[in-house]
Amino acid sequence: MEIEKKLKEARTNAGLTQEQVAEKIMVSRQTISNWENGKSLPDIVSIIKLSDLYQISLDELLKGDTKMNEKIEKDVKVAKNNKRLIFATAILLFAVAIIYSISTFAGGAFYDFCEAAIIWIALGIGVAFAITYMSQKDEVISGKKDA
Secondary structure, three states: OOHHHHHHHHHHHOOOOHHHHHHHHOOOHHHHHHHHOOOOOOOHHHHHHHHHHHOOOHHHHHOOOHHHHHHHHHHHHHHHHHHHHHHHHHHHHHHHHHHHHHHHHHOOHHHHHHHHHHHHHHHHHHHHHHHHHHHHHHHHHHHHHHO
């Protein structure tokens, strides 16, 4: 059985309306409706909250639903990519800070070089974030088309 059917069945068995569920897990009623009609899929945090609310196991909710398992895998992949990007940016900023500090003490042409390099490094960070954002947006769009 698909996740949307399991969610609707669990909600009706619990004797709750979509509005009540939405209030308890802090989402909109429309979001609950979209999940139950298969228009979108809940994130893992919402699945855990629903599991607790309906008093059914995560295994029972997720097992056998390939769409939901694929979504969780995509979410994990995006989180890992974001973590890598943040780590790379932190290292880059740390390197810039060290170079800039050294240039302050050294003075001269090295200082001018660092001032010019900072603009290009900032531009590189911006491009990296833009590429990551666009790739995540494409994954979300293609995920909705598949559903």
